[in-house]
Amino acid sequence: MCIAPLLLALSATTQAPFTVGPLTVRPGEARSGFLEVPAARDSGTRIPITVVRGRDPGPVLALVAGTHGSEIAPVLALHRVRRELDPARLRGTVILVHVANMPSFLGRTIYYSPIDGKNLNRVYPGAADGTVSQRIAFAITRDVIARADYLVDMHAGDANESLRPYTYWSKLGLDPRVDSLSREMALAWGNEYIVVDTNRPRDPAASVYTQNTAQTRGKPSITTEIGYLGIPAEDMIAKNVESAFRLLRALGMWPGPVERVARPIWLERTEVLRSPGAGVWTPRVERGQQVAAGTVIGVLTDFFGDQPTEIRAPFAGIVLYIVATPAMNAGEPVAMIGQ
Numbered sequence: 001m002c003i004a005p006l007l008l009a010l011s012a013t014t015q016a017p018f019t020v021g022p023l024t025v026r027p028g029e030a031r032s033g034f035l036e037v038p039a040a041r042d043s044g045t046r047i048p049i050t051v052v053r054g055r056d057p058g059p060v061l062a063l064v065a066g067t068h069g070s071e072i073a074p075v076l077a078l079h080r081v082r083r084e085l086d087p088a089r090l091r092g093t094v095i096l097v098h099v100a101n102m103p104s105f106l107g108r109t110i111y112y113s114p115i116d117g118k119n120l121n122r123v124y125p126g127a128a129d130g131t132v133s134q135r136i137a138f139a140i141t142r143d144v145i146a147r148a149d150y151l152v153d154m155h156a157g158d159a160n161e162s163l164r165p166y167t168y169w170s171k172l173g174l175d176p177r178v179d180s181l182s183r184e185m186a187l188a189w190g191n192e193y194i195v196v197d198t199n200r201p202r203d204p205a206a207s208v209y210t211q212n213t214a215q216t217r218g219k220p221s222i223t224t225e226i227g228y229l230g231i232p233a234e235d236m237i238a239k240n241v242e243s244a245f246r247l248l249r250a251l252g253m254w255p256g257p258v259e260r261v262a263r264p265i266w267l268e269r270t271e272v273l274r275s276p277g278a279g280v281w282t283p284r285v286e287r288g289q290q291v292a293a294g295t296v297i298g299v300l301t302d303f304f305g306d307q308p309t310e311i312r313a314p315f316a317g318i319v320l321y322i323v324a325t326p327a328m329n330a331g332e333p334v335a336m337i338g339q
């Protein structure tokens with residue numbers, strides 16, 4: 001005799017409520033609201049979240065969009081995921097962070113917060129008494145990452161970055177199980193190009209990145225990149241939605257066949273090329289283009305259009321992203337190449 005259905009039926013009614021910030025969600029319910037980040041040494045903000053709780057128990061998956069406020073395709077994608085995630089079909093719980101970095105989203109900034117000038121994806125796990133980016137990181141660490149079993153930090157090309165889709169798999173080396181499950185998540189997500197990152201910090205108290213905060217806390221996680229130039233391109237929105245449901249199926253949280261990337265392209269060597277100075281940037285390659293060692297990636301001139309400096313590919317590979325807008329500061333990325 002099979003007792004599984006009886007156990008599931010019991011657990012659906014006896015599961016304790018699941019609370020994230022101000023939201024208390026029972027099995028079979030979905031709720032949206034805000035994590036408040038109160039004003040302190042600088043302005044406060046709020047983080048729009050949705051918690052969808054399946055009728056049946058299962059893992060908790062956090063999907064985070066808008067860590068960089070102008071990386072838009074994932075933000076729009078989570079609206080669709082929210083509409084399509086029927087609690088009656090879901091097993092487990094999904095926490096959607098719709099816009100992690102509201103100051104940057106509303107301020108239309110790239111990389112940095114308009115309030116404190118910090119990059120949210122460099123200040124984790126945050127600080128309760130820090131500036132607003134640090135307090136956002138602190139709230140997400142405490143209310144989202146601590147509650148999740150799995151996490152995806154969903155990025156895209158920022159408003160200046162023409163990007164082709166890829167995923168970061170962090171091979172951290174702290175826990176083989178977590179590394180291996182993170183690898184499976186990368187294969188489930190669906191991007192063929194997967195950057196193998198072995199350089200992320202291993203100290204949970206100085207985890208720096210959203211994804212790495214989860215991983216150093218024993219939670220399998222990936223960072224994904226789908227979308228470009230800060231625009232809501234329909235195919236990029238749809239690809240983010242498709243990836244989210246591919247992962248839900250792989251985690252056993254959503255009905256349907258499990259798909260893995262059939263022929264992943266592991267990028268063991270990557271380099272972010274940086275600008276030698278401030279000036280006016282003209283790209284010479286497209287996102288996704290294969291380049292040879294020495295190919296001119298783009299040209300930096302001074303503010304009069306003179307003194308051209310060519311930036312060349314250091315090795316043969318694929319252009320994962322290329323900065324496609326002219327403003328350029330010293331030391332900022334101009335492109336990322338992977339091999």
Ligand SMILES: [Zn+2]
Nearest residue numbers: 068071155156
């Ligand atoms: Zn980003």
